[in-house]
Amino acid sequence: SSALGAGAAAGPLALVIGDVSLYHDLNGLLAAKMHGLxxxxxxxxxxxxxxxxxxxxxxxxxxxxxxxxxPTGLSFSDAVGMYGGRHATPRTWDEFRRQVAESFEAGGLHVVEVRTSRAENVQMHRFLWERVSQEIAKFLEHKGMV
Ligand SMILES: Cc1ncc(C[n+]2csc(CCOP(=O)(O)OP(=O)(O)O)c2C)c(N)n1
Structure with a gap:
């Protein structure tokens, strides 16, 4: 709802949001439908x-x-349709880029849904944190700072 308000005042709007958060304020999408946002x-x-x-x-x-x-296992496509929005599920980054670009051209409400894994996400973050820590340690050693 906050994003829709900001978008109405100073759009165009692109909102990145998780499934729990979108579900929490799903009925806020009524504003998009009623005001053609x-x-x-x-x-x-x-x-x-x-x-x-x-x-x-x-x-x-x-x-x-x-x-x-x-985990709710909710399917968002019907909910998005209820508010007059278009729902897309890209399978590749090319599709993602095209669907996002087309949504801006078309105007109105669009939800581009990207499926991800909570388990893989935390693993990937730990891997990257470890690599970044190693690189910083190497850098500090090289500079004679440790
Ligand atoms: C109004 C409100 N209720 C509950 C919380 C506690 N809370 C913080 S993050 C979170 C889950 C967010 O899940 P999601 O939006 O799917 O994003 P993800 O963590 O998967 O990226 C919750 C319930 C909150 N911050 N605000």
């Missing part, structure tokens, strides 16, 4: 709250999924 929403759908996978309790898989992961 332009909104390109990139939905990162990892079927739950991915941010919580970075917390220590993520090790306790069963209760973690119930209390923090909260």
């Amino acid at each position: 332009q909104a390109t929403i990139v939905l990162l759908n990892n079927n739950g709250g991915g941010i919580f996978s970075f917390l220590p309790q993520a090790r306790h898989e069963g209760p973690f999924e119930t209390l923090f992961g909260t």
